[in-house]
Amino acid sequence: MSTYQEIQDRVSRRLIDAPSAVTTEVPLLVNAALLKLQSLHNFKVMQYTQDYTTTVNTRALGSLPSDWKEARGKPYYVEELGNTREMDYAPQRIDVQARWATDDIGEPAHLLAGDPTTVAGARAWEVWPLPDGNADYANGEYRIFVPYWRYLPVLSAGGDTNWFTVNAEEWIIARATEQGFSLDWDEDRAKYWRGEAAKEWKDLLLRDKYEWLAGFETLVPHSGARAPHINN
Numbered sequence: 001m002s003t004y005q006e007i008q009d010r011v012s013r014r015l016i017d018a019p020s021a022v023t024t025e026v027p028l029l030v031n032a033a034l035l036k037l038q039s040l041h042n043f044k045v046m047q048y049t050q051d052y053t054t055t056v057n058t059r060a061l062g063s064l065p066s067d068w069k070e071a072r073g074k075p076y077y078v079e080e081l082g083n084t085r086e087m088d089y090a091p092q093r094i095d096v097q098a099r100w101a102t103d104d105i106g107e108p109a110h111l112l113a114g115d116p117t118t119v120a121g122a123r124a125w126e127v128w129p130l131p132d133g134n135a136d137y138a139n140g141e142y143r144i145f146v147p148y149w150r151y152l153p154v155l156s157a158g159g160d161t162n163w164f165t166v167n168a169e170e171w172i173i174a175r176a177t178e179q180g181f182s183l184d185w186d187e188d189r190a191k192y193w194r195g196e197a198a199k200e201w202k203d204l205l206l207r208d209k210y211e212w213l214a215g216f217e218t219l220v221p222h223s224g225a226r227a228p229h230i231n232n
Contacts, residue, residue, distance in 0.1 A: 005158030
C-alpha cells in the first residue's frame with residue numbers, strides 16, 4: 001500500500017530528466033490517472049447509495065450527488081415497516097409526461113433527472129407522480145434510495161490512501177508516468193509505460209472480481225437486465 005505522496009515520488013523517479021514543468025504536474029497526473037481508472041470500469045468500491053425524503057405535493061426531491069458517475073440498478077423506497085418498493089427511472093421528460101398528468105398524486109413511481117441548471121452540469125431529481133403524503137412514517141413522507149456508481153474523492157494530503165492506492169498502485173504509476181512523458185514529448189517512453197499499464201489492467205480487474213465474489217459459495221447465472229422503460 002502506498003500513500004498519495006509515495007505514489008507521486010515513484011512517478012517522479014520514473015520521469016527521467018524531466019523538466020520542472022513536467023514534475024510539478026505529477027500530483028495532477030496521479031489524480032488524473034485515478035479518474036481515468038474509474039471512468040474505464042465500475043469497481044465495487046465505487047458503489048454508493050444516496051437517500052432522499054419527499055415533500056408532499058412537491059416535485060423536487062434533491063440534487064444528484066456531486067460525485068455521480070451513473071445509475072446502479074433501480075431506485076426504491078422503503079416503508080417504515082421495512083417493505084421495499086421498486087421504482088423506475090424515466091429516460092426522458094416526455095416519458096413521464098406521457099404516463100402521468102402534471103397534477104397526479106400518489107406513491108413515488110418514477111425518478112427523472114432534470115436538465116442541467118449550471119454550466120458545471122448540476123441536476124436535480126424530480127419525483128413522479130407528486131408525493132401524496134401517505135407514507136407509513138409519522139410525517140407521511142417517503143424515504144427514497146438511489147443506488148449509483150460514484151467517483152471517489154481526489155487525493156489531496158500526502159498521506160491520503162484509498163482502495164486504488166492499495167490495489168491499483170502499479171497501474172496508477174504507469175499511467176501517470178506515461179502522461180508525464182507525453183507532456184515532455186517523449187513518445188517512446190510514453191509508449192513503454194502505456195504498455196506497462198496495459199499489463200497491470202487484467203490483474204486489477206481480477207482483484208475487483210475477488211471483491212465481488214467474496215462471500216459467495218456458488219455463482220448462479222442470472223438474466224434480468226433490461227433497457228430503461230416506463231411501465232404503463
